[in-house]
Amino acid sequence: MAAQDAERLVPLEEVQHLALSRARALPPVEIPLDDALGCVLAHDAVATEDVPPFANTAMDGYAVRAGDTANAPVELRVVDVLGAGSSPNVGVGPGEAVQIMTGAPIPPGADAIAIVERAEAVLTGGSAKPGPGSLVRILDSVVPGAHFRAAGSDLAAGSVAVAAGTVLEPAHIGVLASIGAGLVKVHPRPRVGVMSTGDELVELAADGSARPLSPGQIRDSNRHALLATLRRDGCVPVDLGLAIDTEEAVTAGLERALATCDAVITTGGVSKGEFDYVKTVLAKMGAATGEVRELSVAIRPAKPLVLGWLGNRDGAEPRLVPVFGLPGNPVSSLVSYEAIALPVLRVLAGHAPAAPPTVPALADPGLRRRADGKTHLVRVELSWRADGRLAARAAGGQMSHQLSGMAVANGLAVVPDGEGIAEGEMLEVIPFGPIGPFGARGT
Numbered sequence: 001m002a003a004q005d006a007e008r009l010v011p012l013e014e015v016q017h018l019a020l021s022r023a024r025a026l027p028p029v030e031i032p033l034d035d036a037l038g039c040v041l042a043h044d045a046v047a048t049e050d051v052p053p054f055a056n057t058a059m060d061g062y063a064v065r066a067g068d069t070a071n072a073p074v075e076l077r078v079v080d081v082l083g084a085g086s087s088p089n090v091g092v093g094p095g096e097a098v099q100i101m102t103g104a105p106i107p108p109g110a111d112a113i114a115i116v117e118r119a120e121a122v123l124t125g126g127s128a129k130p131g132p133g134s135l136v137r138i139l140d141s142v143v144p145g146a147h148f149r150a151a152g153s154d155l156a157a158g159s160v161a162v163a164a165g166t167v168l169e170p171a172h173i174g175v176l177a178s179i180g181a182g183l184v185k186v187h188p189r190p191r192v193g194v195m196s197t198g199d200e201l202v203e204l205a206a207d208g209s210a211r212p213l214s215p216g217q218i219r220d221s222n223r224h225a226l227l228a229t230l231r232r233d234g235c236v237p238v239d240l241g242l243a244i245d246t247e248e249a250v251t252a253g254l255e256r257a258l259a260t261c262d263a264v265i266t267t268g269g270v271s272k273g274e275f276d277y278v279k280t281v282l283a284k285m286g287a288a289t290g291e292v293r294e295l296s297v298a299i300r301p302a303k304p305l306v307l308g309w310l311g312n313r314d315g316a317e318p319r320l321v322p323v324f325g326l327p328g329n330p331v332s333s334l335v336s337y338e339a340i341a342l343p344v345l346r347v348l349a350g351h352a353p354a355a356p357p358t359v360p361a362l363a364d365p366g367l368r369r370r371a372d373g374k375t376h377l378v379r380v381e382l383s384w385r386a387d388g389r390l391a392a393r394a395a396g397g398q399m400s401h402q403l404s405g406m407a408v409a410n411g412l413a414v415v416p417d418g419e420g421i422a423e424g425e426m427l428e429v430i431p432f433g434p435i436g437p438f439g440a441r442g443t
């Protein structure tokens, strides 16, 4: 461990770079298509057949020879009725038509579709019901190719339907289904363990009752917030429970984590307190099989951080598992997660390495601060103003224990060291929740 790092304030960009520098995508796995939403495709998915596989009609109507309709209205003899899923029994000869439903294959001889809305059954022998042998009056002339969907007009056989690296959205899942890809090769969702540490912490009761708190105790909120955040971000959350403030308990929890997880997040125990064992234990483990850095990140909140890469204990190919020792204050742990841990988890999941994306917003009102050598990550509500511009205003209490403030925020405003941002100036915001009109989040 580079102990001197703990004294130096390290700029956030440097910490993000350090965290990303060792991150690698998890090896691809094949999973059922319906489980792949949000995953990153690990190979080009190539269409092995045309989509659609055959020329078919885009409309209900009559398959005709366009030339027969030149002098419309014109009466044609209906020689067949074709629904979707059936194949043509007869072709369309001169003066003939095949009644046809959307999706049915175009019968041989036809080169256009006359839509049913512009066709009339001709009464013959008391029957107005169209069908083989009846006559149909086509009211408008049609051009060759009208309402045809050519074979391969969506995807041609041999073309790339979905490219490697694509984050699969619902329409991609549909496209992959359309080429018959029931299994897809993707980077797996990272399994991320979350462990809370602290003698003061009390578990939630399984029966939903709020356990009485003894003097000095508080409820563990970090683990639940982080497990939910991981689910939001497409990871598989692994609940590693609570560890008390002893070397043994923290070590046992981390050993378990390394045997089951692709990444590990702990909260608490990384500051300067007498019982902050997470950093001590991680330093020891790092000296054995990896690398651990104790850092003071030049941000507020969330200054203390232990960043580790530890050898896996799951019996698989040796690899380094990222471990994030996040600070215990509830807001700090979530801010550290958004700014430092999430970018790494995204790389494990197959995304390109990148710092958290930001959006430009107008300070409304200003976000004033004092110079202290740190970037402030202010919890803000991002909202659309009536003039169509995105605005950011401080949301709720800004102290690092005030989780309720985090809950009304949907972004972290990046306020550089100095005097802050005046009202009406632009600033960058890391968004982490849906953006609505101002006040939609209850500020």
Ligand code: AMP
Residues within 6 Å of the ligand: 196, 197, 198, 200, 201, 218, 219, 220, 221, 222, 223, 267, 268, 269, 270, 271, 273, 327, 328, 329, 330
């Ligand atoms: P620590 O980083 O362990 O010094 O904790 C800093 C502050 O965060 C203390 O006030 C702790 O009680 C609080 N804290 C630590 N872990 C949690 C947790 N899991 N849930 C809620 N608060 C916590």
Ligand code: MG
Residues within 6 Å of the ligand: 197, 198, 199, 268, 269, 276, 328
């Ligand atoms: Mg603690």
